[in-house]
Amino acid sequence: MLQESRAEESNLLKFGYQLIRYYPDNIRCEFVTIGVIVWEVEGTGSPVVRMTRDWRRVRCLDPEADTDYLEAMEEQWTREMSQPDGRAAVERLCNSLSLSVRLTELQVTLAPTKDDALRTLLDLYVEWKTRPSTGSEDTQDRFVPKNP
Numbered sequence: 001m002l003q004e005s006r007a008e009e010s011n012l013l014k015f016g017y018q019l020i021r022y023y024p025d026n027i028r029c030e031f032v033t034i035g036v037i038v039w040e041v042e043g044t045g046s047p048v049v050r051m052t053r054d055w056r057r058v059r060c061l062d063p064e065a066d067t068d069y070l071e072a073m074e075e076q077w078t079r080e081m082s083q084p085d086g087r088a089a090v091e092r093l094c095n096s097l098s099l100s101v102r103l104t105e106l107q108v109t110l111a112p113t114k115d116d117a118l119r120t121l122l123d124l125y126v127e128w129k130t131r132p133s134t135g136s137e138d139t140q141d142r143f144v145p146k147n148p
Contacts, residue, residue, distance in 0.1 A: 012110040014041040015117040018090070019104040019125055020051065022070065024062030026099050032057045034070060036121045037081075037090060037103070040114055046086035048118055049077045052126050073101070 020035035035051035051074040052058075055067040080089040094103050111117035 011112055013043070013112065013114075013117075015039065015109050015111055015114060016041050016106055017109060017117065017121055018106055019121075020049075021102050021104065022058055022062075022065070023100050023102060024058075024065060030061055031102075032061055033125045034058060034101075035074065036118065036126060037077075038114055038118045038121060039087060039090075041108065045114065046083075047081045047090055048114060049074055049081060050118060050122055050126075054127065057128070070101070 015038050017036055017038045019033050020037065021031040022034045023029070023031045035049060037047050037049045039045065039047035051070065055065070055070070058065045058067060058070070077089075077093060080086070080093070083089060090103075097103065109117055109121065111120060
């Protein structure tokens with residue numbers, strides 16, 4: 001069993017990533033994760049950026065949010081990161097961001113391919129899936145505070 005686990009791990013590549021967060025109100029420090037940047041740590045490929053396709057969570061925090069601007073950021077960043085110095089573009093972008101859009105610190109994950117890493121990170125942090133409604137109240141799903 002341990003050998004199988006090591007064999008699986010040896011097929012995984014190390015990917016760096018940063019989450020893209022939107023802060024509608026810097027005083028309250030609330031944010032929505034709207035995208036992710038992923039690159040292969042030991043490879044030579046360009047970073048890849050993907051933003052949400054569903055802006056409802058952003059609009060929930062900030063009904064006045066300029067989602068056209070946020071969508072245009074993905075296009076601009078994709079162009080810049082596809083250049084030969086794509087990794088340097090990530091650092092330039094970090095330094096040029098407004099206070100309303102910020103990148104998290106560098107983090108690392110393991111995955112078989114960059115596309116797999118990207119999809120997993122999008123599913124975990126960006127594109128929240130909601131459970132379908134059953135049409136009836138399920139008491140197990142409600143928060144009920146305990147008395148001390």
